[in-house]
Amino acid sequence: xxxxxxxxxxxxxxxxxxxxxxxxxxxxxxxxxxxxxxxxxxxxxxxxxxxxxxxxxxxxxxxxxxxxxxxxxxxxxxxxxxxxxxxxxxxxxxxxxxxxxxxxxxxxxxxxxxxxxxxxxxxxxxxxxxxxxxxxxxxxxxxxxxxxxxx
Amino acid sequence: xxxxxxxxxxxxxxxxxxxxxxxxxxxxxxxxxxxxxxxxxxxxxxxxxxxxxxxxxxxxxxxxxxxxxxxxxxxxxxxxxxxxxxxxxxxxxxxxxxxxxxxxxxxxxxxxxxxxxxxxxxxxxxxxxxxxxxxxxxxxxxxxxxxxxxx
Amino acid sequence: xxxxxxxxxxxxxxxxxxxxxxxxxxxxxxxxxxxxxxxxxxxxxxxxxxxxxxxxxxxxxxxxxxxxxxxxxxxxxxxxxxxxxxxxxxxxxxxxxxxxxxxxxxxxxxxxxxxxxxxxxxxxxxxxxxxxxxxxxxxxxxxxxxxxxxx
Numbered sequence: 001x002x003x004x005x006x007x008x009x010x011x012x013x014x015x016x017x018x019x020x021x022x023x024x025x026x027x028x029x030x031x032x033x034x035x036x037x038x039x040x041x042x043x044x045x046x047x048x049x050x051x052x053x054x055x056x057x058x059x060x061x062x063x064x065x066x067x068x069x070x071x072x073x074x075x076x077x078x079x080x081x082x083x084x085x086x087x088x089x090x091x092x093x094x095x096x097x098x099x100x101x102x103x104x105x106x107x108x109x110x111x112x113x114x115x116x117x118x119x120x121x122x123x124x125x126x127x128x129x130x131x132x133x134x135x136x137x138x139x140x141x142x143x144x145x146x147x148x149x150x151x
Numbered sequence: 152x153x154x155x156x157x158x159x160x161x162x163x164x165x166x167x168x169x170x171x172x173x174x175x176x177x178x179x180x181x182x183x184x185x186x187x188x189x190x191x192x193x194x195x196x197x198x199x200x201x202x203x204x205x206x207x208x209x210x211x212x213x214x215x216x217x218x219x220x221x222x223x224x225x226x227x228x229x230x231x232x233x234x235x236x237x238x239x240x241x242x243x244x245x246x247x248x249x250x251x252x253x254x255x256x257x258x259x260x261x262x263x264x265x266x267x268x269x270x271x272x273x274x275x276x277x278x279x280x281x282x283x284x285x286x287x288x289x290x291x292x293x294x295x296x297x298x299x300x301x302x
Numbered sequence: 303x304x305x306x307x308x309x310x311x312x313x314x315x316x317x318x319x320x321x322x323x324x325x326x327x328x329x330x331x332x333x334x335x336x337x338x339x340x341x342x343x344x345x346x347x348x349x350x351x352x353x354x355x356x357x358x359x360x361x362x363x364x365x366x367x368x369x370x371x372x373x374x375x376x377x378x379x380x381x382x383x384x385x386x387x388x389x390x391x392x393x394x395x396x397x398x399x400x401x402x403x404x405x406x407x408x409x410x411x412x413x414x415x416x417x418x419x420x421x422x423x424x425x426x427x428x429x430x431x432x433x434x435x436x437x438x439x440x441x442x443x444x445x446x447x448x449x450x451x452x453x
Binding site: 182183238242249251253254259260267278280283 | 322
Binding site for chain 1: 172174176177179187283284285286288289
């Protein structure tokens with residue numbers, strides 16, 4: 001089954017691929033790897049903003065991370081690479097966090113679980129997840145990715 | 152000499168490989184590279200927590216970073232890859248830091264020096280080291296890695 | 303035209319390659335990729351320090367990010383790799399930020415725009431840019447890089 005068909009089966013609709021907010025490109029392919037720029041969480045076209053902790057709850061944070069993951073897939077689709085995904089290799093999760101919020105892994109799972117839902121075993125990836133004080137445009141979460149492609 | 156033998160010679164005992172604290176896997180191999188997920192610092196089974204600065208001293212931070220490095224090796228061992236390490240390519244060091252703590256490089260050396268101790272010239276790597284406000288489970292340090300493997 | 307000639311044409315003079323501030327090396331080549339360690343912003347030999355926001359203005363931050371980019375090129379030059387650059391694949395931008403500063407993309411453009419200025423289309427890269435509370439030596443910006451090389 002193609003990834004596009006699998007997304008349809010899951011009822012997952014990808015967002016429009018967001019334009020970079022600055023001087024870079026969304027995806028670079030080098031050899032059999034695609035490097036995807038850090039993606040921000042848009043839900044229904046609106047950026048999820050704020051810091052995890054008192055300001056933003058865990059459930060909303062998980063949704064935000066999932067939205068970052070969907071945007072990674074949208075960028076791959078826009079680059080004509082979505083059906084060439086062989087393996088999600090690595091996700092880097094940056095979670096805007098108040099100083100006492102330590103549940104970054106649960107937040108980043110929003111993106112990680114999406115990849116396994118869509119790609120099965122090929123969606124299982126290495127990951128780092130860290131807290132940061134603030135992200136571009138006050139986004140709640142940013143996720144970048146390294147993805148292996150079939151030739 | 153195998154890496155396993157070299158560790159024995161140095162008297163270094165690896166910790167049990169920690170289970171991921173969320174939905175990802177510890178190591179993904181893609182081509183000749185192993186991507187190791189961000190590892191947290193367990194010493195004698197206990198996570199080293201807190202922020203570098205007034206709360207946590209430099210020596211303890213260095214020990215924590217070394218513990219992250221040992222956990223990277225433990226994950227490689229658990230994946231059957233330890234004796235296939237050809238080069239430590241890149242370490243990413245995230246140091247939980249109070250706002251005026253600027254000695255992240257010295258902390259991250261705990262992991263970097265370990266790699267050179269174990270692998271010699273093949274342990275010399277590229278690195279980034281940055282301060283972060285807070286890490287998963289309130290860990291003091293997190294280190295991820297890209298490692299080249301022999302076929 | 304060689305990169306060295308292109309830099310001369312642009313009137314860009316590279317800084318002396320800074321020695322690592324700790325136990326790592328500036329560049330590791332693995333296959334056709336060069337991994338460049340996180341570089342700090344030196345302008346006329348002086349490190350640009352402070353946090354973006356009230357303490358440090360946007361224009362100075364952009365200059366700092368450009369200085370990080372120049373140092374990446376200086377490290378490639380010192381390693382004899384500058385004229386083998388095939389593509390700037392990925393930049394990782396870490397911007398020391400006060401909690402309400404959300405313009406990290408504009409800051410990181412200092413490095414990104416430099417790459418496009420020097421390498422043209424081959425300088426267009428994937429990127430992540432995040433805020434951090436503090437960087438080594440109180441640097442304002444740190445940028446690391448993955449770069450594809452010709453054989």
